[in-house]
Amino acid sequence: MSTDRIITLHGEQELVQRAGHLFVDSREEFLVAASDLVTFSPGVNTAFREGKRPHVVPGLTMRKLYTRRAVADPDSHRRLLRIAASGIEVRICEGPLAREAIIIDRRTAILAGAPVRGVRTYTVVQTPEVVDGVRSLFRATWETATDLADCTAPPPLTEQARHILRALAAGHTDEAGARLLGLSVRTYRRRVAELMTALGATSRFQAGLLAQGLLTEGVSPAAPR
Numbered sequence: 001m002s003t004d005r006i007i008t009l010h011g012e013q014e015l016v017q018r019a020g021h022l023f024v025d026s027r028e029e030f031l032v033a034a035s036d037l038v039t040f041s042p043g044v045n046t047a048f049r050e051g052k053r054p055h056v057v058p059g060l061t062m063r064k065l066y067t068r069r070a071v072a073d074p075d076s077h078r079r080l081l082r083i084a085a086s087g088i089e090v091r092i093c094e095g096p097l098a099r100e101a102i103i104i105d106r107r108t109a110i111l112a113g114a115p116v117r118g119v120r121t122y123t124v125v126q127t128p129e130v131v132d133g134v135r136s137l138f139r140a141t142w143e144t145a146t147d148l149a150d151c152t153a154p155p156p157l158t159e160q161a162r163h164i165l166r167a168l169a170a171g172h173t174d175e176a177g178a179r180l181l182g183l184s185v186r187t188y189r190r191r192v193a194e195l196m197t198a199l200g201a202t203s204r205f206q207a208g209l210l211a212q213g214l215l216t217e218g219v220s221p222a223a224p225r
Contacts, residue, residue: 005126012046015110015122020052022104022124030054030062031103033138036069037076039100039112039120063089065142067097069201077153084148091145098137109134164191168208 009015023030023044034040047053054060064083071077071092084090100112109131113121125131160181167177178188192207201207 007124009122009124011119011121016047016050016052019110019122019124020047020050022108022110023047023052023054026054026104027057027060028105029103030060030105031135031138032064032101033066033097033103033141034064034070034100034112035067035097036072037066037079040102044102061089062087063091063142065091065093065097065138065145067093067095071148071151071153074153077151080148090148091142092148092151093141093145097141099134101134101138103131103135103138106131106135160191161195164188164195168192168195168204171208 007018009018032040032044054062064080066080071080080090102110104110107126107128109125111123111125111134113123125134163181164177167180172180174185174189174192177192178185181188183191192204196202196204196207
């Protein structure tokens with residue numbers, strides 16, 4: 001397989017600088033598959049603000065596919081509704097995604113890697129066979145996913161849940177988080193486990209990243225009582 005069609009970028013800034021122009025060139029399809037609103041949003045939103053946005057032209061299909069993690073709280077759900085109201089098709093799948101990716105015009109796939117020390121890598125692939133495979137995975141998952149309009153809005157986060165999110169985002173130990181909330185360590189750990197289930201997180205590290213994204217979206221806890 002030719003490696004000159006595969007480039008690895010480090011972080012959202014490099015994604016925008018070196019691959020942002022690909023968004024503008026989109027004419028047929030702009031497909032996004034992401035577990036949550038954290039993976040691609042910083043880079044894509046930055047590119048869009050800089051004018052590197054797909055032109056809305058006749059025939060352009062824009063679809064975004066997320067897991068349940070993206071609708072784990074009311075704020076994220078409302079954001080997705082705004083995205084859908086702009087004309088982008090949004091669906092929610094029940095299971096995990098085979099790969100988080102952006103697919104542009106059947107020619108380019110941008111694959112997101114797991115963050116390492118807070119920095120995520122993005123692999124830009126233009127090898128036709130690979131792009132076609134990623135697109136096929138997207139289409140198969142899209143066909144069985146639920147339209148956002150048919151997804152029930154999640155209940156509002158409790159004040160305590162918001163405090164726990166902030167503690168996770170700050171990287172506090174269970175002992176420190178429990179002290180901040182005035183809970184026993186055992187109770188704190190149980191509440192963290194419940195939040196991880198609601199967020200669809202499989203690890204504390206992942207929950208912390210998701211918490212940062214939720215807090216950035218405006219899920220800002222009030223001061224502890």
